Amino acid sequence: MNPNPLPHLQLELDKLKACIHCGICLPACPTYKVTGSEAESPRGRLYLMKKLLEGQLAPEAVKPHLDQCLACHGCETVCPSGVQYGKLLLSTREDMAQQDTSGLRAFKRLIFSQVLPNHGLLVLGGQLLRLYQRSGLQKMVRQLGLLNIAPSLAHQEGLLPEIPARKALRAGAGFGDPTGETVALLTGCVMDIFYNPVHWDTIEVLAANGYWVVIPEQGCCGALAHHAGETDITRQLAEALVEKTLKVNPQWIVVNSAGCGSSMKEYGHLLATNSLIAEKAALFSERLVDVMELLAKKPLAPFKNYAMHETVTYHAACHLYHVQKVKQEPMQLLAQIPGVTLVPLTQMEACCGSAGIFNVEHPELSGEILDVKMEHLQTACHQGGASTVITGNPGCMLQLEKGIQDSHLPMQVRHPVSILAQAYRSPQSTTPLNPKRTPQ
Ligand code: SF4
Ligand code: SF4
Known part of the structure; x- marks a missing residue:
């Protein structure tokens, strides 16, 4: 049978x-x-x-x-x-x-199990991409249309954001007030390579609000493997991450990437049948919060910057809005910042077409879905006066940056925690302040 x-x-x-x-x-x-x-x-x-x-x-x-x-x-x-x-x-x-049993599946499993969890390799890849961009090679390649012979490669290259200088977050470091509630910050892979400054903004905002932020030993959360149905790989990665994170005994486990957060909130369910770790996994998921979710739990500390003048609009990442049900919190927090005006985005909760690696695997369909989002962003920009679109997921940030670049829209994309961090800096500061680094 x-x-x-x-x-x-x-x-x-x-x-x-x-x-x-x-x-x-x-x-x-x-x-x-x-x-x-x-x-x-x-x-x-x-x-x-x-x-x-x-x-x-x-x-x-x-x-x-x-x-x-x-x-x-x-x-x-x-x-x-x-x-x-x-x-x-x-x-x-x-x-x-x-x-x-296809070779494509074997290749994807290799990426999920060997490449994404190898943070050193990802950091090296990020540095090479930064060199590619800053050396002028990217400009030359684009001007000469060298990638047009492989349209899918040209599409993927077009998704690259400007890779920032990366300031490493070392495991064991702590920031803020050691007497405050302990928050373990999970830094992820894409977020740490493409948007590393968002982590420093997260630390700055949490520290300003009285938390003690620690960086645990960590690894890949397995979200991309999870979405692809490769649950065995996700389980292995999840077990390791749960063990490592709970070692710092956090009251909260914070993530600033909606896609990763939605997967990690499932760990309790995912590891429920493994009696060796089920209890710890349930505790991990219980304490896992998106940074906006945590900040909305109590009144924000007073801001320092009263010289901001920004009109922004908000795109709700699917994995925050539909999956984690964190719907109003980011907008409620943004609305409290003096000088920030929030204008509505029509169908803000509709997907932008990023969806993990969907935009890499299905560039045409993803592009059509992005076009719908861009129509609404055009309205928010030209009629509402928005110059910034805010969203809390690295995949959405990449996708919207691509849409904005292709449609020459005078807008920038920012993470909500970065706007909050700006409001916690003095108006004179031109560069982000580093939180005071306190040894554990
Ligand atoms: S058709 Fe759609 S909305 Fe109606 S019950 Fe089925 S899933 Fe739900
Ligand atoms: S793409 Fe359509 S069917 Fe798939 S999850 Fe989104 S709304 Fe549901």
Whole structure:
């Protein structure tokens, strides 16, 4: 007898049956909005999962449509029936991944298990990219159109932000008030290479608000492997991260990357059957918060900078808004900054098309979804006067920077904690202050 090829999806059968086919989710689905195809809608994808489970459709017929799903969870937010689409998608992807014997899957597993967790290698890659940009080579390559012979490479190169000088955060360092609540700051991979100054801004804001910020030994959180259904790799990475982080005995575990945060909040569930670590994993997820979520828990410390004049708009990262349900907090915090005016962004909670590595794997569809977001940003900029778009996820930051660059929009992209950090500096300071470094 053949073993069930869809064991995880089979376990979620009740969740699948909860769909009443009403179609309310369709207008909330970015892939449906740009393709108009039922198979690229939440309802259509749930139907495909059902037919797959019943053996009426082969995995090859279903996979392309599930691959084109952003896993943005926008459909869950509007579903009147409470269908847990994200869990169903993940279970199906996990089952399908296990049946996939292709070289592409093997390559992705290598990246997830060997490259992303190797922080030294990522730092080296970041330094080489910075050299490529600052030496003038990037300008020359772009002017001569050298990458146009490989359009996908040209697209990926176009996603690169200006790589900042990286100031390393060493494990064991502590910042702020040692008598305050202990916060373990997780620095991640993409965030630390592409947006390292955001970590220093995070430390500065948390320290200004009385927290003792420590940098634990850490590693990759496994979020990208998780989204791809490679759960065994995620479990291994999660176990190591839980053990290392809890060693500093934090009251809070803070992350400033929405995609990583949403995966780490699942660790309790992911490791629940491993009796050796289940309790610790549950504790880890309980204490895991996005930096905006933590800052919104009590009144902010007084600001120092009353000379700011910024009109901003806010794009809600899917993994913060739809998955972690951190919806209003970032805007409530931004609204408290003197001199900062927040103008609305139409459909702020709609995905920008970044979605982990979706923009690398599906550049065309991702670009079409980004175009919709850019139309709304144009309005916020030209009619609302916004010169900055704020978002709390590195993937969204990369994607929006690309959209802004391509459409020559006079806007910049910033993380919400960076705006707060600016408000905690004296108006005279031209460069970010480093928090006072206190040995542990
Ligand atoms: S997923 Fe929810 S909103 Fe979409 S068709 Fe099913 S029940 Fe309706
Ligand atoms: S997760 Fe996003 S892209 Fe996927 S079906 Fe739901 S709304 Fe559409």
